[in-house]
Amino acid sequence: MAAWEVQLRPGRDDYPQVKRGSAAAPEPILAARGITKRFPGVLALDDVDLDVYPGEIHAVLGQNGAGKTTLMNILFGLVQPDEGTLEVFGRRVRFRSPHDALTHGIGMVHQTRRLVSAHTVLENIVLGHPRVRGVLNLRAARTEVETLGNRYGFTVDLGARVWQLSEGERQWVEILKALYRGARILILDEPTSALTPPEVKTLLAGLQGLVRGQGITVILVTHKLPIVMSASHRVTVLRSGKVVVRLKTAEATEEILVHHMVGRDVAFRSTDRALPGGRPLLEAEQLAAFNDKGLLALRGVSFSLREGEVLGVAGVTGNGQEELAQVLAGLRPAASGSVRFDGQDITRLSPLQRWQLGIGYVPAERSEVASIAAFSLVENTTLNYHFDPAFTRRGVLDDAGLERLTQRILSAY
Ligand SMILES: Nc1ncnc2c1ncn2[C@@H]1O[C@H](COP(=O)(O)OP(=O)(O)OP(=O)(O)O)[C@@H](O)[C@H]1O
Ligand SMILES: [Mg+2]
Incomplete structure (x- = not known):
């Protein structure tokens, strides 16, 4: 339960700090209203509102399972909401696919990397681009990506194979890939989990460059408080699928955020x-x-x-x-x-x-x-007990016994 206990301490003052001027931001660039999403047995999002303003780094904070990825997948057209509406750049939109989202300037870097390791950086950036149909003109693409890289101040070797890159460099490839597709709003889902501390700093500094110099808006999903505190302008906290608080980061403290995140005060030195x-x-x-x-x-x-x-x-x-x-x-x-x-x-x-x-x-x-996602809880439990004489009779599984065991495990933990 105390995952952030560890993350709180090391080098929290080391991260590059965003400038939090009083940028008057009249209208949100992206507004989600009343978003609800149900999965079988789970209310993943419950009447969620999200307002993201132009040129800001907006942190979306929450514990595991709070609904962060589901919300981002909805903003990126990967998941359809059961209820609710989206407005992007002042226009009501409905995304049926990520392609629709990209058309409206929304790009996403997923929680799990999705690059092809054996391909080069350039191939990965170009791969699947809607404009790339039929014959691929890699030379023209290279010039375009280089221009883009220069504009955003990236230095990644476009000819390197992705498996040769560090995690931090891979992250930049993903970002470049989204920008190459025309993203003006960039969603990053837990971008720092696999990075070393210096790579995290580089990433945060780079994101600040994007919002300050290039008019990009960033939605940064994380459960790391020091990152929210140093790198965001505004923060929305989700708990069990609900928005529990919206704050300007300048008005937040780690204690306030953690309180909202878990729903009670947390003693940081409780162990x-x-x-x-x-x-x-x-x-x-x-x-x-x-x-x-x-x-x-x-x-x-x-x-x-x-x-x-x-x-x-x-x-x-x-x-x-x-x-x-x-x-x-x-x-x-x-x-x-x-x-x-x-x-x-x-x-x-x-x-x-x-x-x-x-x-x-x-x-x-x-x-x-x-675990096997397509299996029920009882079937997943069975995977660990099918050899146990207590749950088989003459080679036949004792379904009722296994169901009772699963219930016992559920209520015990
Ligand atoms: N495709 C799906 N089918 C069924 N349940 C799902 C699906 N995707 C997410 N969920 C459930 O919805 C809830 C929210 O999950 P989500 O992945 O959005 O959380 P998260 O905040 O991104 O968590 P994490 O910090 O672990 O990434 C969880 O209870 C999860 O098990
Ligand atoms: Mg997630």
Whole structure:
């Protein structure tokens, strides 16, 4: 629950600060009114209003599942609202597809990157452009993209392949791609999650350049308070699909924002740091493991985790965290070293054997790796218990028992 506890502290004063002049902004450039969206069993958005003014960086803040992405997908024509209206540049619009949104000057950089790694930067920018039909004139496109890059002050090697770029550079490719399609309003959904702190600074400074110098308006979706505080002019906070507050950032504090975000005051130093002092439960000894490219991703990792403890593993994405979690879960072999659980050597045990010992694993990519979206909750639960004699009778699954188990899990957690 305390994800922002960590994000609050490091270098909050380091981020480039936006200029918050008293830019009188009479009319919103984008106005959403009464947007409601239901998914089966979930009211993702409930009568949401959003006003974005020209030339501002507008932060949309909310916890996981608050409805931020759904709202952005509606503004970008990817999702149709059940109710509500949109006005863009003073005109009532209805987007049936992202193509419609782009025609009205709205571009989006998605929460998950959507570039083709094996293609060059230029190919990625040009790919799928509505004007590109039939024969592709890459040379003409290159000149256009270069001019655009110069105008916006980007320096990305257009000939580089996307897999060669850092996350920060990939982000710029996505932004350039949106601008190349004529975006005047740029939606960025959680753009900083995979970036290093210096890359975050570069991104924020770049966005400020876009709004100040180029008349671009930015909607910045995030759940990171320091970013909202330093980089936005205005903020709309969503909680459980509802707008709970709209503020000028200059009038907000992190405490106010977090209060609205979670619906109560949050004590920032609430974790009881006294060590629980239980017995060591999970011990890693000189672990080494290779990543998918065959490179050594873990070298000599050792730790001891006691009963009741929370161990934080920090690092920029791609520095071995994922491999470590996989080795602990049994999904990736340890090249050397050992893992002990409750005194037992489990280094060679399968994921199933570890699960039966009581080790659960929630991967970062939950929707791709750990669950099947088209399955019901009961069916997803079944994936973990279909081998359990308690839930099978002569090889036939005990559906009623599994449903009761799912209910028990739901009410317990
Ligand atoms: N296609 C879908 N089908 C069913 N439910 C969905 C779908 N998309 C989103 N939801 C649900 O709608 C709610 C809002 O989700 P959304 O992704 O918009 O939240 P978010 O604020 O972007 O969260 P995060 O910070 O995790 O990105 C969640 O309960 C989510 O499970
Ligand atoms: Mg989201």
